[in-house]
Amino acid sequence: MSIIEDNASATVRTLTIDQKSDWVDLVNRAVETDFYHSWHYHALAKTGTPLLFVHQERDDFIALPLLKREISKTSYFDLHSVYGYSGPISNFTFANIPSKLRARFKNSFLNFLEAENIVSVFSKMHPFFEQEIVLEQFDGLHDNGKTVAIDLRNPIEIQRKKYRQTTLDSVKKCRKMGFQIKDCSAQEQIAAFTLLYQQNMHRINASEFYLFTEEYFTKLLNTDEYLAKLILVYDGDKIICGSIIMCNNGIIQGHLIATNSQYLRYSPAKFLVDEVSLLGRTIGMSYYHLGGGLGFKENSLFEWKLGFSDLTLDYKSWRYIANPIAYNDLVLQTGNSIDDKVDFFPLYRMSNQ
Template sequence: MIKLFTIHDKLEWTSYVDKAAEYDFYHTWHYHMLEPDSSGSPTLLVYQEQDNFIAFPFLKRVIPESDLFDLSCVYGYSGPFSNRKMEDLDDTFTENFKEAFLNFLSQEKYVSVFSRMHPFFKQQLLLEKFGGVHENGRTVVIDLSESIEEQRKKYRQSTMDAIKHAWKRGFKIREETGPEAIELFTSIYTDNMKRVHASDYYFFNEAYFEKILNTPEYDARLLTAYDGDTAICSTIVMFTSGIIQAHLIGTRSGYEHHSPAKFMADEISVIGRLFGMRYYNLGGGLGFKEDALFKWKLGFTEHCLDFKSWRYIVNPTKYQELLDKKNIDKNADIDFFPLYRYA
């Protein structure tokens, strides 16, 4: 039997996350609460047999001009979680989940499901039972179980040179809290996004940053690099389940040639070890392409994990009808899902 919890069911949502064998901040009620209404209605879908469960957070969306729906996910790595690791789930249990989930999707008039998967958790073992697991690219990961000395030996020379330059100039990292720190971060981050002509998707207001940083559900930290009294780079990172996620970062205009973000990443790896973190996920390229951003991250390590998404068509007939309505060829070479929401 499928149970559904909405953003109004905070206690139930958080109780399942608390019981998870593996989870990240992307799964939490608080992170979903930050979603704008235009993104969809946050929903936690739960299948349970006695003490065992599979939970799957989604954003429920109405398909315009229809009585149909689809499911998407928050920005970042989400996917299903359970009270047991995915590789430890019983086959009978997962088959029962599949049957219950498919029945639910059919009865509730869902056309498609999209979810980014977490590169550290073996969610593909569950979702491959449905089909639709898609290879998106790679994400760059620093292994914090190594010593900092071994880690730095793997840096590209230009990366190490930038960090040594920062040391020579006396750059410092400060962890900051409070309204002034958030205002400063917002200014640096927003100017950076404008400078690189980022899409509206990557812009957030000060209230959003205040909310994302202030919650007991995960450990969010605001770190700022200073050249003397001048803030030159600022980032929000998340410490959850032994994993540091590089969430958002901005560099002050005029300081790009000093590469303070490289210094910042190196310092965060040091801080992470102090708090017992196991990995520092730098992420992938823009749209998870192996672009200039991806190559920049490879300057720290060549250790990468595969990043996958789940792109499942529940109702092929309705999916095709929606494509026809927009005159979209289902075989078009467009990396977008569901394709009927393209353009």
């Protein structure tokens, strides 16, 4: 790492998805990062135009990946993060980023927001990283509750002692019934998981955003930027549960999961989580991040995840209003109230129907 001087000259640039090698190089040089920051994951995004804002001083940098969206019938834009946990990255650990580098990043980013006519920025932060050290110099840090993780550095016996009794009973029952997991990559297995996943999404009336296609899953799994696996649970030759997991920087992300509705009473997803925790140890992972509740509330999904571990992490988002006058006008035009306390950002994109 180089030493940043007071008169350090900065290079400020915005990478697009066409600049793959530069994007990949920066992510590879970052100390605290996850697959959510990767070029490949952003290349699959459909809800905006991917960009990577970079403030660099010699070999040191702070960068922030985002998706840029037009605001309909205006000359304005806003920025939001990909599905998952992203936030800024740096060649320093967040705790060791020099204050002068953070301050100059802030100035560069504010200049970028003004030049690009950006009204607001929304970024979901990564629970494992202290990204708030970079973003607390702005307004807009928001507590979103907690997520749950399993510490894979513990022996499996210690891990299972933390299971809720109902969770442990379900795992044992699935094992007794002869369910098996397989690490899968064949196209017909990806197709089968896609069907299972889409059936789950229809069952819970999920929005169209979550109806990922076979093509999407195929691309998601095929990259050398991170280790992605499709793990399926079989009852004989029948697929009854599955999950796409991402392994990067010592962390397994339980990215997506689905269960055959006919097998819900057996809770094969609990069996899958237990088995993935074993797999994670064999490939050198330290944590298995299960995520939070639906809408990041401490609801039944969150309680389900707490059945595996008492390790919880604070989860935050960054909700920054770059142009307050334009933001307020846009909210009023939608018929929403600027004083609305609903947990939604930006308010002008919330339907009031």
